[in-house]
Amino acid sequence: MKIYQEAIEAISKFTMPDNVGFGKVLLPVMASCEYKDGKWGELEITPYKKLELDPTCKVLHYGQEIFEGMKAYNFSGNGPNFFREVDNMDRFNRSAARMAMPGVPKEIFINAVHEVTRLGKNFVPKRSGESLYIRPFMFATECNLGIKPAEEFLFMVIASPVGSYFQGGSLKVLIEREMIRACPGGMGAAKTGGNYAGSLLSAKKVKELGFDQTLWLSATDKDSVEEMSGMNFFAVINGELHTPKITDTILDGITRKSLITLAKDMGITVVEETLSIATLIEAIKKGECSEAFACGTAAILQPISSLHEVSGQAYQIKDEYGPISKRLRETLLGIQERTIEDKFNWVTVLK
Ligand SMILES: Cc1ncc(COP(=O)(O)O)c(C=O)c1O
Numbered sequence: 001m002k003i004y005q006e007a008i009e010a011i012s013k014f015t016m017p018d019n020v021g022f023g024k025v026l027l028p029v030m031a032s033c034e035y036k037d038g039k040w041g042e043l044e045i046t047p048y049k050k051l052e053l054d055p056t057c058k059v060l061h062y063g064q065e066i067f068e069g070m071k072a073y074n075f076s077g078n079g080p081n082f083f084r085e086v087d088n089m090d091r092f093n094r095s096a097a098r099m100a101m102p103g104v105p106k107e108i109f110i111n112a113v114h115e116v117t118r119l120g121k122n123f124v125p126k127r128s129g130e131s132l133y134i135r136p137f138m139f140a141t142e143c144n145l146g147i148k149p150a151e152e153f154l155f156m157v158i159a160s161p162v163g164s165y166f167q168g169g170s171l172k173v174l175i176e177r178e179m180i181r182a183c184p185g186g187m188g189a190a191k192t193g194g195n196y197a198g199s200l201l202s203a204k205k206v207k208e209l210g211f212d213q214t215l216w217l218s219a220t221d222k223d224s225v226e227e228m229s230g231m232n233f234f235a236v237i238n239g240e241l242h243t244p245k246i247t248d249t250i251l252d253g254i255t256r257k258s259l260i261t262l263a264k265d266m267g268i269t270v271v272e273e274t275l276s277i278a279t280l281i282e283a284i285k286k287g288e289c290s291e292a293f294a295c296g297t298a299a300i301l302q303p304i305s306s307l308h309e310v311s312g313q314a315y316q317i318k319d320e321y322g323p324i325s326k327r328l329r330e331t332l333l334g335i336q337e338r339t340i341e342d343k344f345n346w347v348t349v350l351k
Contacts, residue, residue, distance in 0.1 A: 004046045011120060019163065020163050023160050031043060032155065033155045035155065043111055048158065057141055064100070066137065068134075069135060071131040073337050074132070076126055079349065081338060081347050081348060083258075083347060089104070091252065092138075098189070098190040102153065120159055133159065135160070139153065141153055170320060173213045174215065175215050175309055179201065181216040215307065218249065223277055225244050225277050225280065227250050241263050242275055259332060263324070
């Protein structure tokens with residue numbers, strides 16, 4: 001690994017506003033590593049800078065790109081520490097395999113994440129709910145217009161000190177009955193740009209209708225709940241915690257699987273099965289669905305107050321954190337921020 005003196009200088013001149021928002025303020029350093037001739041080059045830590053790309057760079061045309069979203073926490077100066085970082089790396093490499101890209105070796109992935117965090121350690125916010133959001137990504141850099149898997153790639157890591165993802169309270173969610181996010185055999189389980197690009201038209205509709213998020217349904221039956229565009233979905237029905245089981249059309253969320261482990265540990269029954277939207281709506285109408293929430297690294301856990309149809313029909317759930325979502329959120333965040341014992345060994349403190 002090569003750390004450029006200019007990167008150290010850039011960090012020493014950096015100042016951070018008190019209110020950072022989400023993803024707007026970037027650390028002035030970045031990590032990059034090139035893949036060429038069938039092998040990875042040296043990991044470099046440089047000042048944050050613009051990239052120069054040839055107009056035929058394959059990612060610009062064919063979207064061969066993947067990314068991850070992870071956080072370093074530093075609550076009250078307890079860190080910086082990471083949460084299940086190897087799970088992010090493993091998912092990154094599963095996304096790479098699906099998108100015909102080379103895997104990134106552990107040494108490169110973890111060193112890049114750690115070194116960017118180490119340089120920026122004075123800028124990992126210390127208030128609860130804040131963190132350093134870390135964005136590893138990789139894209140095809142080979143230049144020519146042929147439609148075939150690229151043979152040259154760039155792996156990079158950038159990082160952004162962040163506050164909370166949602167400013168408002170609970171979420172109003174549109175049931176998307178027209179468009180589809182993913183299909184069996186497709187790339188829905190990969191964290192690749194195309195999945196997010198494909199969700200944006202629905203996001204636009206959601207905003208125009210005055211809602212916050214899209215709830216995607218299965219391409220196969222147009223009834224099974226899948227997930228949101230950047231978060232997994234949970235509902236509490238008759239006291240049991242329900243979430244769609246992971247298939248190749250759903251992103252295997254690290255927050256999701258952590259919440260499942262925590263819920264089971266609390267003695268809550270967890271049901272990971274197909275979750276029909278018709279059944280869910282019935283349960284809401286009968287008062288059997290007492291809570292629903294969305295979860296993900298960026299958002300942590302956010303209550304869902306209501307589901308909506310395009311027609312205007314609304315199904316009200318609960319306008320705030322219910323007892324299960326509140327307890328799960330506090331426990332998860334407590335482990336991430338190191339105020340609660342990490343009995344599952346999820347946390348790595350930066351050395
Ligand atoms: C489509 C999608 N689903 C779910 C999640 C939640 O995953 P995680 O909890 O690992 O952040 C994300 C965010 O990464 C996502 O982009």
